[in-house]
Structures are given as C-alpha cells and as structure tokens.
Amino acid sequence: MTTPFYLFSADPVREAIGELEALEFGLPAVHWLSCKTQPLAPLLRWWRKQNRPIEVVSEFEFLAALHEGFEPHQILINGPAKHQWLPKHARRGLRVNFDSRAELNALLPLAKKLDWSVGVRVLTREEFDPENPPWPTQFGFEFDEAVGALKKLQRSKARVETIHFRLRTNGASHVIYERAIAEVAEICRSAKFASLHLDIGGGVPPRHVLTRGGKTYTAEFSLNAFAAMLRRGVKQFPGLCELWLENGRFVSARSGVLVVKVLDVKERRGLRQLICDGGRTMNALISTWEQHELFSIPERRGQNAMTAVHGPTCMAFDQFTRRELPRSIRAGDHLVWMDAGAYHLPWETRFSHGLAAVLWHENGKIERARSAESFDSWWAQWR
Ligand SMILES: Cc1ncc(COP(=O)(O)O)c(C=O)c1O
Numbered sequence: 001m002t003t004p005f006y007l008f009s010a011d012p013v014r015e016a017i018g019e020l021e022a023l024e025f026g027l028p029a030v031h032w033l034s035c036k037t038q039p040l041a042p043l044l045r046w047w048r049k050q051n052r053p054i055e056v057v058s059e060f061e062f063l064a065a066l067h068e069g070f071e072p073h074q075i076l077i078n079g080p081a082k083h084q085w086l087p088k089h090a091r092r093g094l095r096v097n098f099d100s101r102a103e104l105n106a107l108l109p110l111a112k113k114l115d116w117s118v119g120v121r122v123l124t125r126e127e128f129d130p131e132n133p134p135w136p137t138q139f140g141f142e143f144d145e146a147v148g149a150l151k152k153l154q155r156s157k158a159r160v161e162t163i164h165f166r167l168r169t170n171g172a173s174h175v176i177y178e179r180a181i182a183e184v185a186e187i188c189r190s191a192k193f194a195s196l197h198l199d200i201g202g203g204v205p206p207r208h209v210l211t212r213g214g215k216t217y218t219a220e221f222s223l224n225a226f227a228a229m230l231r232r233g234v235k236q237f238p239g240l241c242e243l244w245l246e247n248g249r250f251v252s253a254r255s256g257v258l259v260v261k262v263l264d265v266k267e268r269r270g271l272r273q274l275i276c277d278g279g280r281t282m283n284a285l286i287s288t289w290e291q292h293e294l295f296s297i298p299e300r301r302g303q304n305a306m307t308a309v310h311g312p313t314c315m316a317f318d319q320f321t322r323r324e325l326p327r328s329i330r331a332g333d334h335l336v337w338m339d340a341g342a343y344h345l346p347w348e349t350r351f352s353h354g355l356a357a358v359l360w361h362e363n364g365k366i367e368r369a370r371s372a373e374s375f376d377s378w379w380a381q382w383r
Contacts, residue, residue, distance in 0.1 A: 001259075004357075006257070007257050008358065009256065010362040016251045020204075020223075023224075025243050028242050032055035032076050033047045033054045036056075037251075038248070038346075040345060043360075053075070054076070055077075062077060072092060075094055080100065081100075083103045083106035086107065096117075097162060098118060098121065108158060112157070116158075119162025120149045121139060124179075125179070126167050127139070127166070140166075150163075161197055163187070163195040170249065178233060181200070194239035195240060198244065199244035200243070202247040202248045203247070203249075206218075208292070209249075209253060257337060258340040259337075260311075261335075262276055274310065278312070279312065279320050280319060281318040281351045283344060286343050296329050301326055304326055304327065309335060313351045354377070357370060358370040
C-alpha cells in the first residue's frame, strides 16, 4: 500500500454513537451526522443505511447528502449565507436553521412554499472566537435579533420549530452549555415561542486527544454530568419534543488513522528529525492545535530521543509533533497517527503533492474508498 493513506472504520463510529445514545436526556434525542467533520462517502452511506439524519453547512455537502440518498427531512442545513446557494437546489420538507436576517428575509418565501421546518441559530454570550475571546464569532442572531426573528417567523406562519446554538469545538465542560441553554430559553420566552426542538450543536470533546500543551480535552468534561445538565435544561422549554445534537469530533475522531512512511532521518542541535511522506500540511492540519498518539510499525524500543516528525513539504510548519520517540525508528518504518477521523479530510491540502489514498473498513472488510491522487489528476485541474 502506498503511503500516506488514511484508514477509517465504521466500528468506532458505531461505538461512539452508542455511547451518546446510552445517555438519558429526559426526552428523545436526534443525533445528526456532522458532514463537515468527516465528508467521507462510505461513512455517509453507512449512516444513511441506518436511517440516521445528516447536518450540512454548504452547497457541496448538501448535494453530497442528496446524492447519497438522504431524504429532505433527514437533512438539516446550517451554516452562514445559505441564501446564496440554497434556492438553486431547494426541496420540499427540508430542515433549515437561519443564520442571519438577510438569510431569513431571502429564504422565508421558499420556506413557506416548500414547507420547511425552520429554526433560528442564536449567538449566545458563550460563543466567541476561541483565538480572540473578546470577539464574537460570525454566526447566528444576537439576543434581540433572535427574538425579532422568532416573532417574525411566527407571524408569517412559517413552520418554525427549532432553536439552535453551537458554542465551539472541544467544549471544556457542560457548564458553558448550561449557561447557553438558559439564555436561549430566555429568548424563547421573550418571543413567546415554544420550540419543538432544542439543537445544541456539537462540541463534545473526544477522548485520547490532547492539546499541543499535553492536556486532555476531557479533563473537566463528563458525559454523565452533560446528560444531567441537559435533563435539567430541557425543562425550561415547555412543549419541547426533541433534543438535537450534531457532534462531529466525538463521533468520528476515533474512527481512523493516518499512516505515513519515514523517508529520511536527520539529527542536529539535539533533535532527531523524521522526514515522512505525509504530515501536518497535507494530511493533519489539526496537529497545529492537537497532539494525538503516534506509534511505529514495526514497533521500535530502546532509548528515546527528542524527535520531530515532519511531512515532506517545504515549510517548517510541516511538523506533526515533537516528542520523545525511540531512537531506533529509521527510514522505511511506518508511523501511525491515531484519531485521524475528525477534521483531517476536510482540511487536506495538495501542497506540492496529491491527495492521500483512503481505505474504508466495514463488516470485517477493507476497501479502497479513494486512490492516491495521480500526477495526471493533480495537473488536470488546470484548463
Ligand atoms: C453547526 C455545527 N454543528 C456541529 C459541528 C460539529 O462540531 P464538533 O466537531 O465540535 O462536535 C460544527 C463544527 O464546526 C458546526 O459548525
């Protein structure tokens, strides 16, 4: 098998969704597949075969969902500025969360004509740009705008059924959700709106993934405490029928690995450097923020050395990780980067090289889902 390649499997996704489904929220929960997190065709097919619904945030993701046979009522459309593309592909019976006033104004006639189940995304006070916390994100309606939007939707007799927020990825604890839920409940009361669905987005952190600084994301996050908070929280919404969750990382992070080969080894200034045929720039941008487990095949033992693992591109940035690894790792060995199932595929690049091959494991069989990109297809993108 040529490297680099990703190997993904349905089994860990089944396990993750099972963990979420075992939680008791005090009312039925719907788990939407976050397409953006892992836009992998065999995963969408596997998910759809179980009659599960999908959440999309772009024209391409929406078309992929239709292409894979999801029914309109199984597709939830989130994301900004969708009034710019959704009218081209509108279908009866979709589920759409509005993200702005312009979007709502542009799409409301279609929503009524095509009987969409619609909702409003709220920018709660808990949501901010994680890299610059004083600043807000670009998503959703602020408190007063959200109240106005809900009133307008109710007056217009649109089928408004959902109140939605999404905080951020790798939520630190259930407490931030609790505050956000109290805020959206207040918005619903102010708008005299009885929501049928409370959509709390995703953000539940996966296990086994560390910050670059080596802390676990789950240190203060307990699934049981999260469920208990939700059982209390949903009581603030009279008439609520369903809790909606759109967990991306939690569901798919554990579902795959990235395999690269060591091409060359250097040693200078007290650092061993492994130059590999895949790396951060092409295959694992997420390693900018996260540390994942990494091991070699064959297994190497003996003395460790401080080691940097690099991809092949001409950027110092192209470094998966810098950590103690066995000094006996050598050119020709393979390295396996764990938890590659979330936010690796959507952030691939073709920096100096083509896209990696993708393998899919389901029912005990491994199949090639995508071949490694050839030079011909890499260059054929140009007219
Ligand atoms: C609207 C929405 N829902 C769900 C998710 C999935 O988030 P996570 O992977 O943190 O669970 C995202 C991620 O960007 C999102 O934007």
